[in-house]
Amino acid sequence: MESRHLLQPSDFSIAEINDMLRLAKRIIQNPIAYSEVCKGKVLASLFYEPSTRTKFSFDTAMLRLGGQVIGFSDPTTSSTAKGETVADSALTISKYADIIVVRHPKEGTARLMSKHAECPVINAGDGGHMHPTQTLTDLLTIVSYKPEIKDLTVGVCGDLKFGRTIHSLVTCLARFENIRFVFISPDELKMPVYVKDELNKMGVEYTETSSLDESIGSLDILYMSRVQRERFISEEDYLRLKDYFILTKEKMKHAKEDMIVMHPLPRVNEIATEVDSDPRAVYFHQVKYGMYVRMALIMTLLGIKDPLCE
Amino acid sequence: MINVSKLKKGIVIDHITAGKGYKIFRQLNLDELDAVVVLMRNVDSAKKGKKDLIKIETDLQINFDVLALIDPGVTVTYVLDGEKVKKVKLTPPNEVIDILSCKNPRCITNQEHIEHVHFRLVNAEKKLYACEFCDAQTSL
Ligand SMILES: [Zn+2]
Numbered sequence: 001m002e003s004r005h006l007l008q009p010s011d012f013s014i015a016e017i018n019d020m021l022r023l024a025k026r027i028i029q030n031p032i033a034y035s036e037v038c039k040g041k042v043l044a045s046l047f048y049e050p051s052t053r054t055k056f057s058f059d060t061a062m063l064r065l066g067g068q069v070i071g072f073s074d075p076t077t078s079s080t081a082k083g084e085t086v087a088d089s090a091l092t093i094s095k096y097a098d099i100i101v102v103r104h105p106k107e108g109t110a111r112l113m114s115k116h117a118e119c120p121v122i123n124a125g126d127g128g129h130m131h132p133t134q135t136l137t138d139l140l141t142i143v144s145y146k147p148e149i150k151d152l153t154v155g156v157c158g159d160l161k162f163g164r165t166i167h168s169l170v171t172c173l174a175r176f177e178n179i180r181f182v183f184i185s186p187d188e189l190k191m192p193v194y195v196k197d198e199l200n201k202m203g204v205e206y207t208e209t210s211s212l213d214e215s216i217g218s219l220d221i222l223y224m225s226r227v228q229r230e231r232f233i234s235e236e237d238y239l240r241l242k243d244y245f246i247l248t249k250e251k252m253k254h255a256k257e258d259m260i261v262m263h264p265l266p267r268v269n270e271i272a273t274e275v276d277s278d279p280r281a282v283y284f285h286q287v288k289y290g291m292y293v294r295m296a297l298i299m300t301l302l303g304i305k306d307p308l309c310e
Numbered sequence: 311m312i313n314v315s316k317l318k319k320g321i322v323i324d325h326i327t328a329g330k331g332y333k334i335f336r337q338l339n340l341d342e343l344d345a346v347v348v349l350m351r352n353v354d355s356a357k358k359g360k361k362d363l364i365k366i367e368t369d370l371q372i373n374f375d376v377l378a379l380i381d382p383g384v385t386v387t388y389v390l391d392g393e394k395v396k397k398v399k400l401t402p403p404n405e406v407i408d409i410l411s412c413k414n415p416r417c418i419t420n421q422e423h424i425e426h427v428h429f430r431l432v433n434a435e436k437k438l439y440a441c442e443f444c445d446a447q448t449s450l
Contacts, residue, residue, distance in 0.1 A: 085422050106418040108443025127416050129444055
């Protein structure tokens with residue numbers, strides 16, 4: 001049987017994503033009921049570049065499902081140090097693991113592994129290319145505060161030009177019903193044409209502005225992003241743009257009562273710490289949702305039935 | 311003007327955008343043929359001002375995908391007994407394998423040798439193709 005993979009968000013239909021989010025919510029409500037569903041299964045967690053946060057999230061997800069984890073978080077200790085190709089590693093590891101999670105600095109590595117592995121492969125980040133479980137985490141966060149992903153105005157603020165995970169979140173959200181976007185960024189960091197082209201093709205409404213103050217009142221969701229130093233050629237440009245948008249208590253006064261503020265973390269200074277105590281600030285909860293959505297994903301890809309839905 | 315004898319049997323690739331003739335010559339590996347091959351550059355053209363032109367004096371399986379990728383405006387004419395027998399119109403293929411390589415230095419295809427990488431057409435006008443692994447766009 002051909003294995004199912006998650007390499008990019010579009011590998012799953014909206015109906016499948018909704019099913020997975022519902023499963024994640026059931027797990028949150030009754031984690032004990034799921035604590036042995038993956039008993040006897042092994043997850044191989046292959047981190048060719050370190051990302052402690054993401055690795056912990058996947059490993060804990062598998063352990064909480066009753067499964068076990070093998071892998072590495074430092075490629076210098078693995079067989080790649082002996083020169084084995086990623087393609088060969090995928091095949092050999094899939095001989096003893098039931099599911100593979102891979103993070104790699106090169107773009108397209110997860111797809112390459114999925115072609116050679118004899119088990120499901122999850123992309124845990126391939127360079128700046130795709131990071132689909134971050135997108136799923138964002139979606140689970142949204143449905144934990146909003147009745148469903150529908151009829152929402154989503155503001156995306158900060159570095160919209162280089163943030164590939166933001167592009168994949170936007171193009172994924174755009175597939176849901178009646179989602180509108182407000183892109184808030186300085187001119188230098190505007191949403192790239194390829195994303196806007198896609199939205200135009202789908203008939204999705206969006207506006208672009210450089211004012212967070214003026215647009216915050218219309219939003220149901222505000223997604224803040226990091227402005228990363230390494231994206232800039234000159235230090236001057238970076239310093240000028242880094243503080244362009246900082247979310248403060250003052251700005252939050254103009255936001256709706258039920259707006260939520262999201263951020264992929266870690267933050268630099270895009271959100272003033274004074275905002276953390278605002279109940280609309282949900283970014284620290286996202287970490288928890290990340291683990292639950294990965295539990296639902298692992299179950300889905302392994303074809304494990306929900307014990308509560310039999 | 312150099313006089314090139316009229317072709318008896320073979321293929322004429324005409325209306326090549328001036329300057330692209332050599333690239334086509336190379337990509338079709340015409341230097342490996344034993345037959346007579348003529349590459350003419352910067353020929354006066356009523357339509358295009360200047361053009362390149364290639365004559366090949368043998369029948370040959372031409373890789374039309376390569377041609378379409380480099381210069382889709384060319385006309386390919388097959389000649390038999392000095393008569394034009396077939397004209398081929400080119401369209402850029404929807405998928406290309408083994409012709410392009412990914413130019414994205416961060417792509418896994420540039421770290422590990424991968425056979426038969428697929429590229430899908432994303433912009434017919436600009437002849438842009440996206441790598442199946444990293445989605446970066448490239449052209450020939
Ligand atoms: Zn590539």
